[in-house]
Amino acid sequence: MAIRQPSAPRAKPPTRPRWQSKYHGVRMTPEEYLALPEEKPYLEYVDGVVLQKPMPNEEHGRIAFRIGFLIQTWLGSIPARIGGEIRARLGDLPNYRLPDLSYWKPDAPFGNEEPPTIAVEVRSRDQTVAELRRKCEFLRRSGVETCWLIDPVTRTAEVFEGRKKTGTPVTILAAQSLPGFELALSDLFAILDD
Structure with a gap:
């Protein structure tokens, strides 16, 4: 009588989180990426691969909204454009990125997928500062004049602007394309204490 060895359990294929x-x-x-159905969290296209942005939490959303509101208020009736998670076509491949907040100065060209003048990236708790630094560096190389990296976890910020290839830690957000606009981090992060 032959004795059968028990079969090894089959490995389950990896499963994705429901979200x-x-x-x-x-x-x-x-072309395949651009034909995808729109879904949230939004999808970006990076070096030929689709990547889903992290789901923003309330802290993330409040920071991005506050920055956009304060810029728009400061601009008054100047006809600039500001928006959240608007797709921009960047680089030669191309890549399609969606900054958390984008600002186009008044004389920036209109049209879908134009690089913003200022891109704002707000760190979510499941993102690393290093990956957002790489994204800001890529945005700058691709025609974005200024990138603000905001970290509500540590309540810090870095500005990527000018000839420097890396971000500069700051306590006040400002940009050459918004002369006179200043936002102290203490004022920005105060909304998280409400």
Whole structure:
């Protein structure tokens, strides 16, 4: 009588978290990416691969909204454009990135997917500062004049602007394209204490 060895248990295929898009991590052409259905959290297209942005929490949303509101208030009736998570076509590949907040100065060209003048990235708790620094550096190389990296976890910020290739830690947010606008981090982060 033959004795059968028990079969090894089959490995289960990795499962995605319920919130994660089935397209996350999938390599495709830019045309295939642009034809995808819109979903949230939004999808970006980086070096030929679709990546899903982290789901923003309330802290993240309040910071991005506050910055946009304060810039718009400061501008008054100047006809600039500000928006959250608007897709920009960047680089030669191309890449499609969605900064958390984008600002286009009044004389910036109109049209879909134009690089913003200022891009704001707000760190979510499941993102690293290093990955957001790389994103800001890429945005700058691709025509964005200024990138603000805001970290509500540590209540710090870095500005990527001018000839420097890396971010500069700051206590006041400002940009060459918004002469006279200043936002102290203490004022920005005070909304998180309400």
